[in-house]
Amino acid sequence: MMAEPVLLNTPRGSYRLVLLEQTGTGPWILTVSVEHAGGLEKFAFRCLLSQGSLERLGTDHPSAACAGMAGWVEREFETIREAALKSIRTERRLAEFSLDSLTGLD
Numbered sequence: 001m002m003a004e005p006v007l008l009n010t011p012r013g014s015y016r017l018v019l020l021e022q023t024g025t026g027p028w029i030l031t032v033s034v035e036h037a038g039g040l041e042k043f044a045f046r047c048l049l050s051q052g053s054l055e056r057l058g059t060d061h062p063s064a065a066c067a068g069m070a071g072w073v074e075r076e077f078e079t080i081r082e083a084a085l086k087s088i089r090t091e092r093r094l095a096e097f098s099l100d101s102l103t104g105l106d
Helices: 051-057 062-068 070-075 077-091
Strands: 006-010 013-023 028-036 042-049 095-098
Touching: 006 070, 013 062, 028 062, 028 077, 042 051, 042 077, 051 062, 062 070, 070 077, 077 095
Parallel strands: 042 095
Antiparallel strands: 006 013, 013 028, 028 042
């Protein structure tokens, strides 16, 4: 289910946000990859999107929901990156974020 990447401008340079997988029919679980444009770094994480989150994003398509999360990922990049890398290294699983309680989704 790889979708077109969304370009992110972060303090660490340009990254690509790519939807890898969408599961669930009620709340969605999106698995996304974030990769440095120069190939220096890559990490992945999961986002839980409730029906309310999808309505705020104004979409019912997974790739559009991923694109709608881009502003949030840019703003919270360092926090997301650190949590994702720590989870992969120490817990051997993908970090998970619930977007239900977040505001400022694009």
